[in-house]
Amino acid sequence: MFRYISKVIRYLSLKNKNASQDTTTGKVNNEPISSDLKRNLEVIKGILRDSSDVTFHEFNFGHDRRFKGALIFINSLADKNEIHKNILQPLMYDVLLLKKDANMDFTKIDTVSKNLISITDTQKLVLASDLIDHLLAGATILLVDGAKEALAIKSQKVEHRGIEEPGTEAVVRGPREGFNENVNVSIALIRRKIKDPDLCIEKFNIGERSKTDVYIVYIKNVANPKLIEEIRERLDRIKIDAILESGYIEQFIEDAPYSIFPTVSNSEKPDKVVSKILEGRAAILVDGTPFALVVPMLFIESFQSGEDYYSRPFLASIMRLIRFLSYIISALGPAIYVALTVFHQELMPTQLLISIAAGRERVPFPAILEASLMIFTFDILREAGVRLPKAVGQTVGIVGALVLGQASVEAGLISPIMVIVVSSTAIASFAVPAQTDSGTILRYIYLALAGLAGGFGVIMGLLATLLHLASLRSFGTPYLWPIVPLNFSSLKDTFIRMPLWTMSKRPSAVVWDESDNYRQSPGLMPSPYKKDSGGSK
Amino acid sequence: MILLILIYIAILLLSVPGLIKRKEWRELTFFSVLYIIAFVLGLLYVLDIPVPSPMKALQYIIADVLGIKYPQQ
């Protein structure tokens, strides 16, 4: 009920806001650029009245300096060198190289751009609002007296990092490059890996104020057109003032906003994103962040790492099983400990029971409180360690983990086995980075259930989680695919990773055309002695 | 007792607004009927008033009246 009312209120206020925006910016929106340079400059100055970093440079050019022009750019965004070399110099000096009797009419912007400007990326503008948009995006605007159009010259210089190895997804084997805050660099990284005319890069502009560039990247004929349509629709729905990170987009397009499980995956690594694009997924790149979103996401993806495919399948399979195991430990560890020690002592071997009992002899808290305290302390430690500078962070880690742990055990506040349980849980939770969030939350939920009703509570919690996961969908794809619903042929890349030459098909839940989704020809198993390898003499 | 009432208030709060919003009056009627039955049963249970067991009645009818019965071991 309250929710309904608050929704109505929110909706109404949003409507008002939209209406008011229309009235204030309406004048600018529709005004065309006039042929009078002076007037144009006044209008623009009026719009950008408070910005001190906008340069208005008026100049005369042509053989006898009879044409008037103006350059407008934002100091901080434009590359002045380029402006001098490729715009001002041609206009003011190189123009003299033209024959005087050519008699060119430089009041036409077309003539100017075709004959004088030596920058390729230019665009003609008619509306003042477009002009402002381009200016703010970093373009240099050329206005010529007498022309009813302006020229936007893309001469921006964006400061950005070099291509570095991403901190979140370090690998032992595999490419080290990572995406960049500059979306153009990110797209370039993808383009370099897929040299295919079918690779589509669709541009969106989201954010009333930030005007952030958002790109959908996919391969036509591989990605399901319905999926792309759905992404377009969901992106179009977003009406927001600014997109600062891809997380903003994620939260507006995800399927299950109330679920603790993410239904949109993200990555910093081009090779990972490209492999998913090749499977028929779509990536969403956002300017200003190295994190690309990939949809649809499957639960299984959290346990697959790029390295699984680069290294040989045997260890990769074991590592994957270990990842599954560690996720289970991270979610269930403390809960099982509490359920066993409080409710089901008969299920432990006698020796273990005796040593646990001996360890707990002086502990004043009930086990559930002890466990929650420990987990809580660990989460504090982790949060503090992440935020602090590296040097101090290590100290916090040592003080927290070693000193605090040791001292609390010796003081009899915590039993030593609890320390073991919680710390192994904590370590395990980092083995599956994509599900660390859900693992942490589940740990608290299961712990509460175990404290309430022991093993019964944990089983019920697990069942509810399973049903919840089974009912989730990410852009139409069942989240737990291929386990739920069962798809036998795809299980070869689930719990273990079969050799690459066995996985000749793309995952059938994601692709468009299920009948023809071969990514490699079947039967590629290497067998060196099959053919007449004549050189063996 | 308090637990019972709280649970039933929770059920009420969870189900009814949606029904009203979607104007499903027929559903609401039957929901209320079942809800009241459930609440009364719960109340009887909490207050330790014996709730009649349908299986006992069945046993009586089948075994004693109709006389269908397996021999006891």
Add this chain to the structure above:
Amino acid sequence: MRIEKGNICNMQLLFLITGFVQSSISLIDFTVVITEHQTWMVILAGLVIATPFILSYVALAKRFPGMNLIQINDAVYGRFLGKVISVYYIFFLMMTLSFNILDVGELYATFLMPDTPFIYLLIFFTATCAYAVTKGLEVLARVSHLFVVVGIIVPVSTFLLLIDQMDFSNFLPFFELPLIRVFHGIHIMLSIPFGETIVFLMIMGSVNKTEGMVKNTLTGLLIGTSSLLIAAVRNTAVLGNTEAIWTSPSFQSTRLIDIGTVLTRMDFLIGIAQTVLIFFKCSLFFYALAVAVSQLFGLKSYLPLVLPLAGIEVIIAATVFQSPVDHAAITQDAGIIYSVPLMFVIPPLSLLIAKICGLPKPERGKGV
């Protein structure tokens, strides 16, 4: 007008049936008291006798595609009689559901958590079932194979772990018990795992393709029954003549596992398997009950009824029997007798009537 719109495929039907039959794994304990070391025979006999009846359910579902039991009753017996029969079925669903909820409660109250108040366990369990039901049949069908995996792994692994304690001479002599007891045992078997598949008439309407249904149903029954058999054989071979005195032979037999003093105390496996499987069964029953009730009343959605029904079920489960002794005695007697018409008379009769009258006629089939 059908209420649930989700579709399930044939493969999922197979898993649903398998899981459903497997979930009666704790209920063979009822039979053991009566049939002792001949339980395995009784299970097989039950399967053989039940198969034609179950096939009649499938035939009925195929004849009335996309309709559930309540609609079929309306179509075959007319408005009034159909409603009466439907109420009978709903009573059956309610009772069986509450027994199953009670089973979990007793399982925990007796073995795993004797100190926890009974009613809390029931509430907890029923709430989780209600959650499953609100997710709908599709989700339940999609995860069904996971339950089947549990239902296979646990009996097989405990069987293997106990293999050195087994004494297969415990099955001798083959025919010892009086016939009436064997018959009684077969009746229980017929009713509890097999006859209860009548709920699938509420579900088969949602199967998207009707061809292959017979094959899948039979395969499901076979796999499920083999799980039951493994458990029954394990219990008899391990426990021998003491089998009949324990409250739960399955628990006692797994408690005997002792391999290298490390693999001991494996009874939690049985606990998990039984909880999970009965959960599955309860969710199916609950779903069928909610759909049946709302269909009877002609509602658009069954969701609003789930929570009140859960409330009713908890109280019925908590009060219907005074003690496990009561539970066992009545279930073995009236509990299986009253449902005979529902399982073995009405469905074949419906099929017969439908054949004779040429039902279903397009739009509103007339009564008899």
Add this chain to the structure above:
Amino acid sequence: MTKKINIKINILTSKLVLCLLMLFMLSGCSGGREINDLEIVIGMGVDKDEDTGNILLTAQVVKEGEMEKSSGSGGGGGDGKAFWNVTGTGESVFESVRQITHKTGNRLFVSHNHVIIFGKDLASEGLQKYIDFFLRAHEMRPTAIILIAEGRALDVMNAKPETEKLPAMNIAKLVKTYGFTSHFYKVNMKDFASCLMCDSRSPIAPLVGVSKDGDNKDIYMSGMAVFKNDKMVGRLNEDETRGLLWVLGKVKSGVLLISFPNKQGKAAFEILEAKSKVIPEIKDGKIVMHVKIKAESSLSEQTTAEDLATIEAFEKMQKAQAEVIRQEIMAAFDKSRELNADVFGFGEMIRKKHSNKWKSLKDKWDEIYQTIELNTDIEVKIQKTDLLKKPASPKKEEK
């Protein structure tokens, strides 16, 4: 539309679950027991209280703190014992269990009970009425081992072993390793109950005694107690027990000692494997049990200087071993006839094989048992001679 409803329901249900969780939290229901509040019982003894004739129940409780201390340090208070034998009396076992809480303050936790020891006088009175609790209590496990004390169970439980910290664990270990000699046998609660339920078969249980050697008390196993119905009527000594185990096929290992009649010295064999098969036969009202035993052994020790690793010697020794086994079996059989207790379970075998004839035999089984004939067919194979081919004795001169 439906999608919206679905989302709505998702929210609803997740909130419902949360609400319920909160409610449970508030109501503080749990029913759990903290591990600190448990008295972990690892062994129990039942005796007859001499004064009142009631039950005297001994529960061996673990002192966890003492367990953790390494045996070297020894410091701190207490006598360094890691266990505590608490006793309680009552008219029933359960009553005395609860009586013990008067002394412990906590409830006894008997899930980890490994051994149950009955006093001898109790055993000869009948165990039926005492055993029920140990089978029925939900915490009790059917794997618990049942033993009969030579004297009082309390004394057995008080004898502190040298290497193990807990007497009950020590006893359990002793019984479980019966295979070294096969001179006694492990009987758990389930087996015992199974025999009790049987019409014909007599239960057996290992006997445990305490030997006093100055201050030191040591526990030793001393054969098996034989019950008739639920009353202890006699005992099988070590050889008789092994005779019984030969027939049951439960011999795991052990020493077979043969002596050479004409020459001096003996040879000892280790039993490697033993299999048995019993076929009951009813021939014109007479019952003959055919016992077939196949055993394998290895030469472990010889006291003669003679070279035994010859084909002829092997054959001789195999025969001699078979004879030893036969004697053991016959000793057990004679003893069981003397006690009139069907410890072999011959009655069960007949019931399983000839169930229709069993009905007529059942009532007169005690008399019929005396007339059973035992027909043995024993085959022993020597597998190896271990590290030596010949004994370390001076070479004999060739003739």
